Amino acid sequence: MLKKLFILILLTASVGAFGQGKFIAKNAYISFYSSTPMEDILGESNEAVTILDSSNGEIVFQALMSTFHFKRALMEEHFNENYMESTKFPKAKFKGTIEGFKKEMLTAPVAIIKITGVLNVHGVDKTITVPGTIGLQDGKLVATSKYKVTPEDFGIVIPSLVRDKVGKEMEITVKSTYLPYGQ
Amino acid sequence: MKIKYAVILVLVVIVVGAGIGLKMFFKPHADVNKLDAEFKLEAGKLLDEFQKEENASTTKYSEKVLEINGKLVAKNKLPNGTNLLILEDEMAGISCQLDSSWSAANQAVIQALVTGNPVTVKGVCKGYLMEIKVSPAVVVTK
Numbered sequence: 624m625l626k627k628l629f630i631l632i633l634l635t636a637s638v639g640a641f642g643q644g645k646f647i648a649k650n651a652y653i654s655f656y657s658s659t660p661m662e663d664i665l666g667e668s669n670e671a672v673t674i675l676d677s678s679n680g681e682i683v684f685q686a687l688m689s690t691f692h693f694k695r696a697l698m699e700e701h702f703n704e705n706y707m708e709s710t711k712f713p714k715a716k717f718k719g720t721i722e723g724f725k726k727e728m729l730t731a732p733v734a735i736i737k738i739t740g741v742l743n744v745h746g747v748d749k750t751i752t753v754p755g756t757i758g759l760q761d762g763k764l765v766a767t768s769k770y771k772v773t774p775e776d777f778g779i780v781i782p783s784l785v786r787d788k789v790g791k792e793m794e795i796t797v798k799s800t801y802l803p804y805g806q
Numbered sequence: 807m808k809i810k811y812a813v814i815l816v817l818v819v820i821v822v823g824a825g826i827g828l829k830m831f832f833k834p835h836a837d838v839n840k841l842d843a844e845f846k847l848e849a850g851k852l853l854d855e856f857q858k859e860e861n862a863s864t865t866k867y868s869e870k871v872l873e874i875n876g877k878l879v880a881k882n883k884l885p886n887g888t889n890l891l892i893l894e895d896e897m898a899g900i901s902c903q904l905d906s907s908w909s910a911a912n913q914a915v916i917q918a919l920v921t922g923n924p925v926t927v928k929g930v931c932k933g934y935l936m937e938i939k940v941s942p943a944v945v946v947t948k
Binding site: 647649650652669670671672685686687689690695696697699710713714800804 | 830831832833834835836864865868869884885886888890897901903932933935936937939941
């Protein structure tokens, strides 16, 4: 009973700490989805790491390509070996800033935001501006984003033979639940 | 007569080819529980290697089956239901996502795990991102 009370106090204290320092999510969700009449392809990872700096609204997001999981083992193999070349480029990275960032955004209910930054996939940098949301949901700081990318923009070559099996654009979905991290 | 055999031969080749193709297409994911570990090591030693030389360690261990023995520091569940075990250090340790079908069949094993106690896991190493990522993984019981 005393232990539960102690945990409750700790939890309340950590909610109170929102709006200071850095926030981290070690098991952020990222997926990419491509749909064509031939085949739907969905790759998901629960192992992305992201850090949000509440002093300036900077978000850093990293994912290991090899952690993307697909329905078929063959898709996973093609994704890593043929397209992403995961041994050569093991990580995808994004570093960006929330436009018009204010600290209050982290303690307010979920609201729509825009994030601009550099996305690095397959060793290629590209500046993107993407829509997203950030705010408190069930007492936790949650950020989401959904946007489209074109594989060719990142130097990913899809052979013409299978080009029509893979969508022209991939829809990327990101969801992170942040916890306070250090100070 | 010869033509008939040639036609049959061509048909057999097509059927076998299609069969192999379909088998490749529907190939299931490897069952980590049945794979033999290529490396057996202590969690602390593995962390040490990755922290000192991330690139060399990634090349050495990535996509390999590892059997790791270490201290369980956290047992969590992700929003999608995946069981997550963390060894050695909650922030910068070894994060193991348990295989979903193995977890479903071994609920009792997972429930019996106590944080602070040693645990042995076997799983596919995915590399290093603040912590060592291992997935899918299973708990090794002896």
